[in-house]
Amino acid sequence: MGKIKFKILIVLILAISCFSFTLNAQNKPNENMTLSPSEQSIVAIAALTAKGDLSNLKTALNAGLEAGLSINQIKEVLVHLYAYCGFPRSIRGLQTFMEVLDERKAKGISDITGTEASLIQEKGSKYDRGKKVLGELTQMPQPATLSGYSAFAPIIDPFLKEHLFADIFERDVLTYVERELVTISVISAIGGAEPMLRSHLNICLNLGLTPTQLNEFTGIIKSTLGEKEEKEAQKVLNEVLKTVPIFPKGEKITSKNFSGTVYLKMMGASDTALHTSFGNVTFEPKARTNWHSHPGGQILLITEGKGYYQAKGEPAQLLCQGDFVEIPRNVVHWHGAAPDSEFAHIAVSLNTDDGGAVWSGPVTDEEYSQSTK
Numbered sequence: 001m002g003k004i005k006f007k008i009l010i011v012l013i014l015a016i017s018c019f020s021f022t023l024n025a026q027n028k029p030n031e032n033m034t035l036s037p038s039e040q041s042i043v044a045i046a047a048l049t050a051k052g053d054l055s056n057l058k059t060a061l062n063a064g065l066e067a068g069l070s071i072n073q074i075k076e077v078l079v080h081l082y083a084y085c086g087f088p089r090s091i092r093g094l095q096t097f098m099e100v101l102d103e104r105k106a107k108g109i110s111d112i113t114g115t116e117a118s119l120i121q122e123k124g125s126k127y128d129r130g131k132k133v134l135g136e137l138t139q140m141p142q143p144a145t146l147s148g149y150s151a152f153a154p155i156i157d158p159f160l161k162e163h164l165f166a167d168i169f170e171r172d173v174l175t176y177v178e179r180e181l182v183t184i185s186v187i188s189a190i191g192g193a194e195p196m197l198r199s200h201l202n203i204c205l206n207l208g209l210t211p212t213q214l215n216e217f218t219g220i221i222k223s224t225l226g227e228k229e230e231k232e233a234q235k236v237l238n239e240v241l242k243t244v245p246i247f248p249k250g251e252k253i254t255s256k257n258f259s260g261t262v263y264l265k266m267m268g269a270s271d272t273a274l275h276t277s278f279g280n281v282t283f284e285p286k287a288r289t290n291w292h293s294h295p296g297g298q299i300l301l302i303t304e305g306k307g308y309y310q311a312k313g314e315p316a317q318l319l320c321q322g323d324f325v326e327i328p329r330n331v332v333h334w335h336g337a338a339p340d341s342e343f344a345h346i347a348v349s350l351n352t353d354d355g356g357a358v359w360s361g362p363v364t365d366e367e368y369s370q371s372t373k
């Protein structure tokens with residue numbers, strides 16, 4: 001009975017995801033995925049447990065199971081959060097979950113138990129393993145010497161690294177993303193821990209959560225905890241997002257048509273209806289395009305840093321964030337970063353039916369230094 005329901009659910013989920021994929025493929029609004037129903041549930045469960053709002057927690061636990069979280073995943077959420085709000089809240093959460101499961105069993109609902117944590121294969125001391133996990137999360141090498149609070153009270157350092165980042169984080173019942181969603185929910189619920197919220201929101205971005213998903217997160221904080229908690233979390237999130245590029249950087253490109261290190265994120269592919277294509281191009285200092293022209297013209301919208309546009313035979317034009325350039329059809333030109341600054345622009349190719357860029361030779365170091373001095 002349970003299995004059949006589960007199969008129907010899977011077929012439904014597949015059907016819905018195929019449908020929404022088609023929608024996205026047609027409209028191509030953006031790639032900002034939303035939090036999945038199970039991720040939304042994780043946020044609500046963690047926030048309500050940390051707050052000790054057990055009656056609303058019951059509703060959230062039921063919703064989490066309905067959204068497809070396994071019993072073991074929810075247990076793991078309730079255990080993980082003790083590191084951030086203490087055993088009493090964690091244990092009250094687990095006890096509430098036991099009640100919910102009993103009630104559901106009495107109604108004949110059978111929930112999925114889910115997998116247990118795998119055995120740890122990692123070698124090395126627990127301290128080093130925790131340090132490694134922390135490095136992966138923060139994308140920063142961990143300092144060799146202690147500073148700040150951990151120099152002041154050094155015993156907290158092995159507790160954090162060995163227990164939180166090794167013992168807890170190495171358990172693969174939840175992904176790092178799911179664990180961080182638990183963490184930011186709990187920190188938002190307890191309040192007064194803005195520096196920790198700031199670092200964990202940055203970790204969320206490192207792990208690939210998008211600004212849209214994090215704004216969705218604060219929306220769930222509002223609906224589960226209230227406006228006060230949401231405002232505090234939103235304030236920290238807004239500060240964090242100010243330091244993040246507006247558009248994703250994309251992948252490093254290897255092309256003989258560019259000099260230096262350049263990243264590209266295509267956003268709108270060429271199509272027969274709008275006759276345009278556009279992408280975000282990020283140039284490291286000194287990086288630039290070769291000389292080229294566009295049969296259909298091009299628009300550049302500068303989003304970051306300092307760079308130049310130069311049409312052949314004319315002086316180079318300095319470009320900063322907020323500037324734009326309209327490049328007429330077939331005008332030979334180059335664009336790229338200043339010698340001392342990164343530079344990013346959205347490049348919009350127009351009238352794409354008239355053909356792609358026509359490339360010629362590189363902008364020599366001499367030409368570049370002459371134009372950008």
Ligand code: MN
Pocket residue numbers: 292294298327333335
């Ligand atoms: Mn161009």
